[in-house]
Amino acid sequence: MRTEQTMTLEIFRYHPETDSEPYFQAYEVPYDEDWVVLDAINWIKDHVDGSLTHRWSCRMGVCGSCGMMVNGDPKLTCAAFLKDYYPRPIKVEPLVNFPVERDLVVSLDGFMEKLQAVKPYIIRDDVNDTTGGEYRQSPAELARYKQYSMCINCMLCYSACPVAGHEEEFLGPAALALGHRYNRDSRDRGRAERLDVMLAGEAIWGCTFVGECTVVCPKHVDPAGAIQQAKAVAAQEYFKRFVMPRGAKGAET
Amino acid sequence: MSGRYHRPHGWAWFLARPGYLRFMARELTGFFVAGYLVLLLVTLCRLGAGEAAFAQWLQELSTPSWMFAHVVALVASVWHSVTWFAAVPQAMPIFMGEKRLPAPLAAVVMGYGPWLTVTAVIVWGVLR
Numbered sequence: 001m002r003t004e005q006t007m008t009l010e011i012f013r014y015h016p017e018t019d020s021e022p023y024f025q026a027y028e029v030p031y032d033e034d035w036v037v038l039d040a041i042n043w044i045k046d047h048v049d050g051s052l053t054h055r056w057s058c059r060m061g062v063c064g065s066c067g068m069m070v071n072g073d074p075k076l077t078c079a080a081f082l083k084d085y086y087p088r089p090i091k092v093e094p095l096v097n098f099p100v101e102r103d104l105v106v107s108l109d110g111f112m113e114k115l116q117a118v119k120p121y122i123i124r125d126d127v128n129d130t131t132g133g134e135y136r137q138s139p140a141e142l143a144r145y146k147q148y149s150m151c152i153n154c155m156l157c158y159s160a161c162p163v164a165g166h167e168e169e170f171l172g173p174a175a176l177a178l179g180h181r182y183n184r185d186s187r188d189r190g191r192a193e194r195l196d197v198m199l200a201g202e203a204i205w206g207c208t209f210v211g212e213c214t215v216v217c218p219k220h221v222d223p224a225g226a227i228q229q230a231k232a233v234a235a236q237e238y239f240k241r242f243v244m245p246r247g248a249k250g251a252e253t
Numbered sequence: 254m255s256g257r258y259h260r261p262h263g264w265a266w267f268l269a270r271p272g273y274l275r276f277m278a279r280e281l282t283g284f285f286v287a288g289y290l291v292l293l294l295v296t297l298c299r300l301g302a303g304e305a306a307f308a309q310w311l312q313e314l315s316t317p318s319w320m321f322a323h324v325v326a327l328v329a330s331v332w333h334s335v336t337w338f339a340a341v342p343q344a345m346p347i348f349m350g351e352k353r354l355p356a357p358l359a360a361v362v363m364g365y366g367p368w369l370t371v372t373a374v375i376v377w378g379v380l381r
Binding site for chain 1: 256257258259260262266267269270272273276280340342343344345346348350351352353
């Protein structure tokens with residue numbers, strides 16, 4: 001419900017063509033208790049400053065596009081209500097641990113590379129063979145990975161992870177959780193290929209189980225739990241390859 | 254004209270979120286656990302050195318400063334254990350068919366239960 005009241009949004013601004021350093025710009029927006037932070041940013045872009053750049057799409061917590069730092073917390077701005085902050089000002093910044101392209105937009109390049117590295121799809125040789133019917137899966141087999149399949153790639157977990165910001169080799173919470181999701185899928189045969197990637201350098205071992213990725217996840221994926229489980233599998237695989245360098249690779253456990 | 258902007262990482266990153274401080278507390282209390290293990294090893298060495306050496310060591314441990322150190326080590330060790338017990342259900346989920354054992358129950362089964370059992374056995378062994 002719209003009222004006569006207003007509130008202040010302090011928004012991170014950075015235009016690479018003109019700015020050598022970012023700065024914060026304050027905007028007064030109408031206070032509507034039904035509004036989320038994304039509504040207020042859209043209002044600014046539509047009514048005050050068309051040069052403000054941000055990313056968004058579905059407005060319903062599904063697409064994962066509108067992740068930003070809201071008063072220091074990584075949030076989907078479509079799910080962060082103004083009434084939870086009113087009357088204090090809200091500081092909006094682009095997600096931390098990512099290079100800033102422009103204003104509130106971060107670069108996805110590094111994240112996409114890491115996501116692709118874990119091969120987030122079902123791998124099997126007979127993928128085109130449908131003569132045997134569908135690949136059946138029991139509810140118990142589905143339960144083993146379902147939670148980790150709910151990721152919307154919003155990257156909030158990367159902004160909450162101190163390791164992701166300091167260790168370039170670390171694949172990060174979402175990519176590792178997704179890799180673990182496919183490793184636990186009873187239809188998949190690609191675990192050895194993914195473990196090749198996970199065992200390299202700090203790819204998975206960089207995780208120190210801070211756990212904040214799980215705290216901020218809007219879909220309750222629990223990437224921290226997925227990574228610890230994946231570490232246990234990776235450790236078994238590491239010792240198998242150490243003891244049987246020729247025979248262990250690719251063996252299912 | 255500077256392209257992408259890379260925000261600097263400060264040394265005080267662990268002050269940015271309460272969860273980071275809890276993480277640091279969990280990790281740093283591990284030093285007290287390790288320190289107490291060293292203390293136990295020294296105690297064993299003194300025991301091996303004879304009755305008189307062991308009695309003198311026990312007398313040294315009963316001074317106020319050592320008692321204070323024991324209390325601090327106990328608090329730190331309990332905190333360290335509790336935080337890891339809370340994390341165990343995440344790292345080692347237990348499935349019963351398609352149902353996952355609730356985290357508090359899993360923490361009891363894999364953490365508090367064995368902890369209390371081993372403690373009870375040690376106490377029984379010492380007091381009997």
